[in-house]
Amino acid sequence: xxxxxxxxxxxxxxxxxxxxxxxxxxxxxxxxxxxxxxxxxxxxxxxxxxxxxxxxxxxxxxxxxxxxxxxxxxxxxxxxxxxxxxxxxxxxxxxxxxxxxxxxxxxxxxxxxxxxxxxxxxxxxxxxxxxxxxxxxxxxxxxxxxxxxxxxxxxxxxxxxxxxxxxxxxxxxxxxxxxxxxxxxxxxxxxxxxxxxxxxxxxxxxxxxxxxxxxxxxxxxxxxxxxxxxxxxxxxxxxxxxxxxxxxx
Numbered sequence: 001x002x003x004x005x006x007x008x009x010x011x012x013x014x015x016x017x018x019x020x021x022x023x024x025x026x027x028x029x030x031x032x033x034x035x036x037x038x039x040x041x042x043x044x045x046x047x048x049x050x051x052x053x054x055x056x057x058x059x060x061x062x063x064x065x066x067x068x069x070x071x072x073x074x075x076x077x078x079x080x081x082x083x084x085x086x087x088x089x090x091x092x093x094x095x096x097x098x099x100x101x102x103x104x105x106x107x108x109x110x111x112x113x114x115x116x117x118x119x120x121x122x123x124x125x126x127x128x129x130x131x132x133x134x135x136x137x138x139x140x141x142x143x144x145x146x147x148x149x150x151x152x153x154x155x156x157x158x159x160x161x162x163x164x165x166x167x168x169x170x171x172x173x174x175x176x177x178x179x180x181x182x183x184x185x186x187x188x189x190x191x192x193x194x195x196x197x198x199x200x201x202x203x204x205x206x207x208x209x210x211x212x213x214x215x216x217x218x219x220x221x222x223x224x225x226x227x228x229x230x231x232x233x234x235x236x237x238x239x240x241x242x243x244x245x246x247x248x249x
Contacts, residue, residue, distance in 0.1 A: 010061030011230035014041055017064045018223040025211050026220075033074065033106030033177060034209035038219070040065045071168055074210040076202065082138060083110045083118065086207040089199020091162030092171075092179065094190065095124035102127075103178040104163050104171065104188065109206050112138075116148075116157075122176045129158035142200040144193040162198040163188035 018039040028034040042065040076086050085108035087093070092104035103124065110118040116131030128146075131138060132155055135148035144160035165171065170184025181188055194200040 007061040008230050008233035010044070010063060012227065012234065014039070014062045014064050015223050015227035015230060017067075019220070019227065021067055022216055022220045022223060025216050026213075029209055029211040029213060029216075031107075031177060031209050032109050032206050034211065035069050035071050035074075035106070036209070036211045036216070037067050037069045039067050069169055069171075069173075070210065072210050074208040076205045077208055078205050080204050082140065082203050083112060084108060084204060084206045085110065085140060085160075086202045086205045087162065087193070087199045088202055090168070091164050091191075091193070091198035092168070092188070094127045094161065094163050094188075095120055095178070096127055097124050097178075101180075103174055103180055105178050106207060107177045120177075122178075124176075124178070126160065128160050131157045140201060140203040142194060142202065144201055159192065160201065161190040162193050163190055164197050165189075 021037050021039045025036045028036075041062050044061055044063040073089075076088075085093075087106065087108065092106060093108060095103055095105060097103055105120060105124075107120060109121060110126060111121070112131070113119050116133065116135060118126040118129050120126070128144075131146075131148045132150055134150045135155075135157070136151070137149045138157060139147045139149075139154075140160065141147070144162070146157040146160060147154045148157035149155070165181070165188050166186035167184060170182055170186070171179035172182045172185075174180045189196060191198050
């Protein structure tokens with residue numbers, strides 16, 4: 001009976017994690033470039049003791065195997081802003097954070113600072129672009145080449161490269177829509193857009209999150225029902241334990 005309680009308790013913990021994952025997805029439904037996640041479960045023996053498993057071989061629990069980020073593309077939204085860039089395919093923008101470290105993002109909603117650099121909404125610098133002084137506008141081609149216009153005269157202003165990874169799902173989330181390379185992701189390779197497996201750039205649009213409100217609401221309902229079922233199982237088993245204790249008293 002105690003093993004059954006532990007099994008029901010494992011269900012509570014697993015579904016709590018699932019609810020947190022769904023909640024994070026819903027919170028970021030309007031975050032440009034955000035990728036939804038899901039909790040994957042696995043059947044598991046809760047007691048490593050072989051003798052205990054032999055006494056209750058059918059009692060097993062559930063554990064969260066991993067939280068998987070789903071890197072399917074989001075839909076594109078036209079903005080008409082030449083500083084909004086979207087990647088039509090694989091790859092990540094490479095940015096330099098204020099502490100000098102390198103990070104990666106799919107959020108291409110950039111802004112221009114007084115020094116002629118392109119910044120993310122949180123102030124990270126897009127690598128490879130530097131507009132000359134006096135530039136009044138810019139144009140980004142699908143291959144990542146950047147052209148600035150100074151007094152109507154076009155001038156080269158840099159080359160945007162995209163980072164591609166052997167396993168992008170292994171990137172570590174660093175907050176603020178940024179990711180860091182890890183051993184699981186493998187080292188990133190910087191390539192011009194449209195080459196080396198990277199997608200082309202589209203200017204004047206932004207990539208929305210790939211979160212579907214309908215799908216997340218269904219996942220939320222399923223997780224809540226499973227959580228409630230585990231609560232009822234714990235309550236029922238607790239009453240049974242109390243009854244057995246009273247009988248033996």
